Amino acid sequence: MVLKKSLLVTSLLIAATHVAAAPTFEVSPSADGTGIAQAISLKKTKAAAGNATVYSIAPSDIEKPESDDSLEAAIPAPVVQSVEPNEKLADYIPAPGIQPVPQPPKLADYVPAPGIQPVTQPQELAEFVPAPGIAPLPEVSFETTGSVITIYKVDDHLKRAVASLPTYDERTAENLEIHISKSASQGDKLTRKDHAALGEYYAERDFLPVWFKDGNPSEEALALIDRLAEADADGLTATDYPTLIPHENAPHSIVAAAEFLLSESLLHYARDAQAGRIDPAKVSRSIKLRPVRPDPLAVMAEVVDSANPAETLALYNPQHNGFKALKAELARLRSLKDPMPDVHFVRIPHGKMLREGS
Numbered sequence: 001m002v003l004k005k006s007l008l009v010t011s012l013l014i015a016a017t018h019v020a021a022a023p024t025f026e027v028s029p030s031a032d033g034t035g036i037a038q039a040i041s042l043k044k045t046k047a048a049a050g051n052a053t054v055y056s057i058a059p060s061d062i063e064k065p066e067s068d069d070s071l072e073a074a075i076p077a078p079v080v081q082s083v084e085p086n087e088k089l090a091d092y093i094p095a096p097g098i099q100p101v102p103q104p105p106k107l108a109d110y111v112p113a114p115g116i117q118p119v120t121q122p123q124e125l126a127e128f129v130p131a132p133g134i135a136p137l138p139e140v141s142f143e144t145t146g147s148v149i150t151i152y153k154v155d156d157h158l159k160r161a162v163a164s165l166p167t168y169d170e171r172t173a174e175n176l177e178i179h180i181s182k183s184a185s186q187g188d189k190l191t192r193k194d195h196a197a198l199g200e201y202y203a204e205r206d207f208l209p210v211w212f213k214d215g216n217p218s219e220e221a222l223a224l225i226d227r228l229a230e231a232d233a234d235g236l237t238a239t240d241y242p243t244l245i246p247h248e249n250a251p252h253s254i255v256a257a258a259e260f261l262l263s264e265s266l267l268h269y270a271r272d273a274q275a276g277r278i279d280p281a282k283v284s285r286s287i288k289l290r291p292v293r294p295d296p297l298a299v300m301a302e303v304v305d306s307a308n309p310a311e312t313l314a315l316y317n318p319q320h321n322g323f324k325a326l327k328a329e330l331a332r333l334r335s336l337k338d339p340m341p342d343v344h345f346v347r348i349p350h351g352k353m354l355r356e357g358s
Contacts, residue, residue, distance in 0.1 A: 167214075169212075172252045172256050173209065174252070175252045175256035176256040177207040179257060180195075190264055193296060194296045198267070201300045209255065210259070211224070211258075211259055211262050211263070212255050215248075215250055217245055223308070227310035227313060228266070228269060234314075240268065240272070243262050244257065245258065267296050270316040271294060271296075275294075
């Protein structure tokens with residue numbers, strides 16, 4: 001209580017120091033000897049020296065409150081709540097106005113907010129029910145045969161989507177068109193007329209392959225490949241007519257190359273079989289014979305459209321008896337182990353033409 005009274009007097013003294021004339025205060029002791037004023041009425045007196053104004057407080061000017069308890073009642077002391085030792089966190093009682101910290105709920109006790117569906121266990125795929133407006137997935141089964149994939153039990157929209165994709169042969173056609181356009185400048189054994197005929201023939205077919213289907217050679221293609229491999233029996237050289245059989249699931253570019261190579265070789269064979277491999281005019285200017293070469297566009301049409309392409313191609317060889325006799329004699333000599341033991345054969349290598357005096 002003494003402390004409270006001292007604070008009150010000190011506050012009065014501090015407030016008085018802010019008066020404009022810087023007044024001072026003189027405090028007289030009260031009747032009870034405490035030297036503390038509970039209520040103040042001021043009287044102004046003049047100081048003996050200086051211009052300072054002195055305020056004197058007499059005991060008679062002080063009004064004493066009925067009791068000291070009234071001040072304590074006016075200023076209630078804060079309520080302090082003690083925490084017992086070893087008190088558990090769960091037993092803690094928070095101060096008024098402070099919400100207690102709740103324990104986190106278990107996942108099984110979770111109740112979702114209104115409008116939010118609770119989390120459920122994942123459904124099996126067979127139990128899946130699509131959202132409204134979305135058609136369920138159709139039952140689809142696949143069957144693979146070589147490089148061909150057949151799809152069964154597919155509804156119409158999926159059929160249309162699959163049908164819009166380019167087929168294997170269409171992808172091969174794209175590569176074949178590029179291959180034919182570049183081959184004219186690669187220095188192969190075809191003439192410009194041959195290249196122009198191949199480009200024209202395949203362009204009419206949108207460059208779709210004629211010897212391969214879905215990357216696999218047809219029976220006609222295989223028979224034609226075997227016939228070209230027997231060119232030695234016709235007095236020609238089989239290695240001049242190369243062919244290619246792509247492996248299963250080969251890239252479209254490889255199938256396109258095999259398609260072009262087979263057509264190129266059959267044109268080359270037809271030209272050599274009908275007109276010969278050597279131009280007579282290059283042997284001697286005295287030879288006035290001019291062999292007739294077959295039209296490459298007609299060759300492609302005849303061989304491709306034939307029921308037996310291999311036999312049709314063989315018909316470009318001479319069909320008179322003299323050629324047949326020579327062909328039979330060539331086969332007999334090749335069958336002998338040593339047809340002419342006293343004769344040494346020399347094969348002239350490829351290169352510049354031999355001339356007299358060279």
